[in-house]
Amino acid sequence: MNNSEIFLEKSEEKAFDLTHRKTINHNIGKYHDAVNMGRFQFSDHELARKRASFLKTQVIENLDKYLIEFENNFQKNGGKVIWASNIKEAQQEIIKIFNRKNARSTVKAKSMTTEEIHLNEFLEDNGVEPIETDLGEYIVQLAGQKPYHIVTPAMHMSKKDVSDLFTEKLKIPYTDDAQELTLTARRLLREKYLTAEIGISGANFLIADIGGIAITENEGNGRLSTTFPKTHIAIVGIEKLIPRMEDLALFWPLLAHSGTGQQVTVYNTILSGPRKANETDGPEEMYVVLLDNGRSDLLADIEKRQALNCIRCGACLNICPVYKNIGGHTYGSTYSGPIGSVITPHYDGMQNYKHLSYASSLCGACTTVCPVKIEIHNLLLLNRQQSVKEGLATKGETFGFKIWKKAMKNRKLMNLGGSGLKNFLLGFLFKETWGKRRRTPNLTPRSFNQLWKDINAKK
Numbered sequence: 001m002n003n004s005e006i007f008l009e010k011s012e013e014k015a016f017d018l019t020h021r022k023t024i025n026h027n028i029g030k031y032h033d034a035v036n037m038g039r040f041q042f043s044d045h046e047l048a049r050k051r052a053s054f055l056k057t058q059v060i061e062n063l064d065k066y067l068i069e070f071e072n073n074f075q076k077n078g079g080k081v082i083w084a085s086n087i088k089e090a091q092q093e094i095i096k097i098f099n100r101k102n103a104r105s106t107v108k109a110k111s112m113t114t115e116e117i118h119l120n121e122f123l124e125d126n127g128v129e130p131i132e133t134d135l136g137e138y139i140v141q142l143a144g145q146k147p148y149h150i151v152t153p154a155m156h157m158s159k160k161d162v163s164d165l166f167t168e169k170l171k172i173p174y175t176d177d178a179q180e181l182t183l184t185a186r187r188l189l190r191e192k193y194l195t196a197e198i199g200i201s202g203a204n205f206l207i208a209d210i211g212g213i214a215i216t217e218n219e220g221n222g223r224l225s226t227t228f229p230k231t232h233i234a235i236v237g238i239e240k241l242i243p244r245m246e247d248l249a250l251f252w253p254l255l256a257h258s259g260t261g262q263q264v265t266v267y268n269t270i271l272s273g274p275r276k277a278n279e280t281d282g283p284e285e286m287y288v289v290l291l292d293n294g295r296s297d298l299l300a301d302i303e304k305r306q307a308l309n310c311i312r313c314g315a316c317l318n319i320c321p322v323y324k325n326i327g328g329h330t331y332g333s334t335y336s337g338p339i340g341s342v343i344t345p346h347y348d349g350m351q352n353y354k355h356l357s358y359a360s361s362l363c364g365a366c367t368t369v370c371p372v373k374i375e376i377h378n379l380l381l382l383n384r385q386q387s388v389k390e391g392l393a394t395k396g397e398t399f400g401f402k403i404w405k406k407a408m409k410n411r412k413l414m415n416l417g418g419s420g421l422k423n424f425l426l427g428f429l430f431k432e433t434w435g436k437r438r439r440t441p442n443l444t445p446r447s448f449n450q451l452w453k454d455i456n457a458k459k
Helices: 003-015 018-041 045-061 063-076 087-101 112-116 119-125 135-142 159-170 178-195 221-227 245-260 295-300 305-309 315-319 321-326 337-348 350-358 365-369 376-389 395-408 411-415 418-429 448-458
Strands: 080-084 105-108 129-132 198-201 205-207 212-217 231-237 267-271 285-291
Touching: 003 321, 003 350, 018 245, 018 315, 018 321, 045 063, 045 245, 045 305, 063 080, 063 285, 080 087, 087 119, 087 198, 087 231, 087 285, 105 119, 105 178, 105 221, 112 119, 112 231, 119 129, 129 135, 135 159, 135 178, 159 178, 178 221, 198 221, 205 245, 212 221, 212 245, 221 231, 221 267, 245 267, 295 305, 295 337, 305 337, 305 376, 315 321, 315 337, 315 365, 337 350, 337 365, 337 376, 350 376, 365 376, 395 411, 395 418, 411 448
Parallel strands: 080 285, 105 129, 105 198, 198 231, 231 285
Antiparallel strands: 205 212, 212 267
C-alpha cells in the first residue's frame, strides 16, 4: 500500500473510533476554553497577529542575511554552527559529536525538528540511548509511538491510558492520580539528567541580533536538558529566525496563547553559547545544527514561501475538523494537521505526500486562527495545483476531469442524454473521489439552459 492508501485506511478507522473521538474532543475542548480566555491579554489581538506576520515575512524575504547575522553572533559567543542540507547530513554531523565525546546517552528537550530527522531511531542504531524528558514525549516514547500533536504529544491518551502504560512499562502499582504519575516520571528522569553526556533541544526561535536561541516550555525539563550535560546540541530549522531579542515580547505571548491558551509559558530561556569562565552552569560546548531539508526549495517558491512563517503553535490542528476526526498519527508525517499538510509534501516529497493537501474541507478555519496570518487554506490549493502540474494526479482523476471539461465547454454535450445518463456518469467517474459514504448529488431532469428557453418561449 502507498502512503495515500494507508492514510485513507487509517482515516476511516479513526473517524469511527468513538473512544478516540471522546478523548480528543475533551482535550481540545479544554484548549479552546483556555484560548478564549487568554485572548483578553491582548489589547488588540489582530494587530499583534499583523505585526508578527510582518516580522516573520521580513525575515523570510531576507533569510540569507539573518542566517549569517545569527551565525556570526553565535560564534562570537563561543558557539559552533553546523549547516545540514538534509536529514542524512544532520544525522552524520550529530553522531560525529557523540563519537568524539564517547557519549552513549542523551537527554532531549521537546523538539519536532529532531522528530523530522528521525534522531531517536538513528541514535539507537548507533548505540546511544535517547531519553525524552518532556512528559508528553516521555509517555509516547514509552508507548513506542510518535508524537500525536506538535505541541501536546500525548493528546490522544487518557489518564487511564497513561496509568496502564506506566504500570506495564515502569512496573509501578496502578494509580489514577495524575500527580503521582508525574512524580514517578520526574524521579526516573532526574538520574538521567545527571548521567547524560549530551543534551539535545530544538529552539522556538533563533535570535539574529544576539546570536541566541529561545526555548519556551512549561516543565523546566528544557533547562535541565541544556545545562546539566557538558555538551548541548540544538537542532533548528533555518526558518525559525526573528530579527531582534526585543521581538520575543511579541512572539512569546502569541505562541503561548495560540499553543496552550496561556499568557506566557512557565519557563522561557535564552541561550547564546556555552558557559563562560565566570558562569556557574551551562554546557562546556554548544552546537546549533541549522537544518534545511527542503526549506530552501520552499523559500524559492514565491507563492508558497509564507508557510515558512509558521511558529509551530498547533492552533490550526486544534481548529481543523479533519484533524479532530482522524487524529495526528493518521497523517503518517512529522507535522500533522493543516500546516503539516502544507509543508510535508515540500520536505518529504510531493509524490509521496500530495494526498495530505486534499485532506481538508478548505473551510479556512486554520487561516483565521494562525498567529502569523499564514493563508493555509490557499497554500493547500496551491499544493494541489502543483501536484497536477507535476503529473502526479491519478489516471482516473485526469480522465474524469478531461470528460468534465469537454462537456462543460460544449452546450450540446451538456444537454445530451438527459439527467439519467449524466447522473450515471457522475456516479461512475467520481465514486472514489466523492467518497463512498456520501451520496452523489442528482442533477435535475432539465438543465438551466432548457428551463431558460422555456421561460423565454412563454413571453
